[in-house]
Amino acid sequence: xxxxPKDKPLDVRYTLFLGCTVPVRAANYEVSARKxxxxxxxxxxxxxxxxxxxxPVKSVDHYAYLLMAARNLALAxxxxxxxxxxxxxxxGSLTEANHQLREDAALRRRxxxxxxxxxxxxxxxxxxxxxxxxxxxxxxxxxxxxxxxxADLSSLHLAPHYGCHYTKPTAIYENAEDPENPTSxxxxxxxxxxxxxxxxxxxxxxxxxxxxxxxxxxLAMAGSKLDHVRARQADAMVxxxxxxxxxxxxxxxxxEKVQGKEYKLPVLFYPQLLGLAMGMEPDELGIKMNRVxxxxxxxxxxxxxx
Amino acid sequence: MxxxxxxxxxxxxxxxxxxxxxxxxxxxxxxxxxxxxxxGCPVRDVTDRYNPRKIIRMAILGMKKEVLSSQFIWxxxxxxxxxxxxxxxxxxxxxxxxxxxxxxxxxxxPSSVKATLDLLSNLGRLLEVTEFExxxxxxxxxxxxxxxxxxxxxxxxxxxxxxxxxxEG
Numbered sequence: 001x002x003x004x005p006k007d008k009p010l011d012v013r014y015t016l017f018l019g020c021t022v023p024v025r026a027a028n029y030e031v032s033a034r035k036x037x038x039x040x041x042x043x044x045x046x047x048x049x050x051x052x053x054x055x056p057v058k059s060v061d062h063y064a065y066l067l068m069a070a071r072n073l074a075l076a077x078x079x080x081x082x083x084x085x086x087x088x089x090x091x092g093s094l095t096e097a098n099h100q101l102r103e104d105a106a107l108r109r110r111x112x113x114x115x116x117x118x119x120x121x122x123x124x125x126x127x128x129x130x131x132x133x134x135x136x137x138x139x140x141x142x143x144x145x146x147x148x149x150x151a152d153l154s155s156l157h158l159a160p161h162y163g164c165h166y167t168k169p170t171a172i173y174e175n176a177e178d179p180e181n182p183t184s185x186x187x188x189x190x191x192x193x194x195x196x197x198x199x200x201x202x203x204x205x206x207x208x209x210x211x212x213x214x215x216x217x218x219l220a221m222a223g224s225k226l227d228h229v230r231a232r233q234a235d236a237m238v239x240x241x242x243x244x245x246x247x248x249x250x251x252x253x254x255x256e257k258v259q260g261k262e263y264k265l266p267v268l269f270y271p272q273l274l275g276l277a278m279g280m281e282p283d284e285l286g287i288k289m290n291r292v293x294x295x296x297x298x299x300x301x302x303x304x305x306x
Numbered sequence: 307m308x309x310x311x312x313x314x315x316x317x318x319x320x321x322x323x324x325x326x327x328x329x330x331x332x333x334x335x336x337x338x339x340x341x342x343x344x345x346g347c348p349v350r351d352v353t354d355r356y357n358p359r360k361i362i363r364m365a366i367l368g369m370k371k372e373v374l375s376s377q378f379i380w381x382x383x384x385x386x387x388x389x390x391x392x393x394x395x396x397x398x399x400x401x402x403x404x405x406x407x408x409x410x411x412x413x414x415x416p417s418s419v420k421a422t423l424d425l426l427s428n429l430g431r432l433l434e435v436t437e438f439e440x441x442x443x444x445x446x447x448x449x450x451x452x453x454x455x456x457x458x459x460x461x462x463x464x465x466x467x468x469x470x471x472x473x474e475g
Binding site (some may be wrong): 018019020021023024025027030031034046048049050051052056057058059060061062063064067068070114118119164165168169170179180203204205206209210212213214215217218220221224286 | 326329330348349351352353355356377380381382383384385386387389390397402404406407410415416418419421422423426430431432433434435439442443446447448449450451452455457458460461462464465469472
């Protein structure tokens with residue numbers, strides 16, 4: 001077993017923003033994220049009063065969206081911590097609202113007047129927003145992660161799914177990476193020891209954004225990606241957004257039924273993969289909750305390596 | 307989509323200005339109809355009912371009622387592919403939201419959007435967290451989540467989006 005690096009301990013602290021989907025539909029994502037966070041000295045504080053990020057009301061009323069986002073940001077500000085999300089849509093929504101509130105003083109005043117009158121809250125613009133996977137990539141870094149790898153995943157071929165709101169719109173993410181050719185998740189997969197495989201239409205949207213409006217369209221979008229991933233015979237898809245997971249994993253049976261096909265494609269949240277690479281037990285990482293059982297994939301992992 | 311002849315008497319030339327005043331709608335008049343948005347659109351890839359270039363063209367022409375009452379404005383998945391590629395920085399996903407915001411005010415609200423507003427008003431979230439979920443969370447050593455977040459209801463009520471106050475659209 002490898003020892004922890006002798007670098008000074010990290011002091012990485014965030015509040016963990018769960019959003020709507022994670023606590024109810026993706027507890028396996030949350031459990032595994034907290035496990036790997038603990039191992040990597042990432043401290044996650046909880047605020048039970050966080051609500052929906054506001055994203056779903058953007059299409060109804062932009063101002064209502066800003067108020068909902070600002071209320072969540074105000075809670076993080078009271079705690080004095082930056083905020084990280086597990087859901088990419090939450091990350092996009094809170095980052096964008098943050099930008100608008102920071103840049104437009106008149107808008108911030110209006111939002112704060114209402115927040116204070118109605119809820120006794122105020123947001124000064126002091127919270128940094130990011131995604132948990134960016135914390136792994138940027139705050140922890142590949143080197144520290146690599147030092148924690150204990151199992152041999154070298155026979156796994158995994159298809160990364162970046163989703164949309166993890167990289168776009170680039171203006172709000174200060175151009176964190178090229179939206180047409182992102183590499184961060186590929187690199188994080190490679191750090192785990194597994195191989196990242198490329199596939200047709202790798203950057204395609206999961207279709208989750210229109211699931212409630214038109215299920216047929218949404219499932220067709222997700223199905224097309226499942227086809228492309230299957231064509232490369234990947235052992236699993238790896239992703240970082242609970243809503244993408246709903247499309248590819250929870251709805252996989254439905255897509256199979258509509259299209260008269262069988263995929264049986266396991267889908268892992270990146271922290272589940274990382275946890276396995278760190279030698280954790282599948283049960284610790286909520287893998288029992290995965291709907292498509294990654295039984296074959298688990299057999300390919302050599303747990304006593306290194 | 308409408309296939310009949312367009313009569314200029316039915317057009318509202320101010321529609322695009324109305325859109326341009328909405329948050330996210332301000333770049334609509336920059337569009338020169340190149341179609342880059344539509345060429346890379348993953349929704350357009352699976353259905354021809356969604357065509358962002360056509361929607362923007364209709365909006366600029368002033369086909370207000372056709373645009374606002376249509377289902378197609380709700381089909382953008384907000385993937386931001388076009389947003390990144392648009393040579394005129396029209397910010398199409400934000401533009402679609404600007405148009406949707408106007409549609410909602412004019413009473414055109416899809417049933418799934420009404421359902422979303424109900425859930426957010428009642429729960430503060432899209433999915434319900436009950437004692438059952440919190441018990442399961444406890445078993446998994448996860449911290450509890452507040453079951454109902456009433457602040458969201460207050461926000462939606464104050465802004466007139468709490469459903470009891472809304473007429474059917």
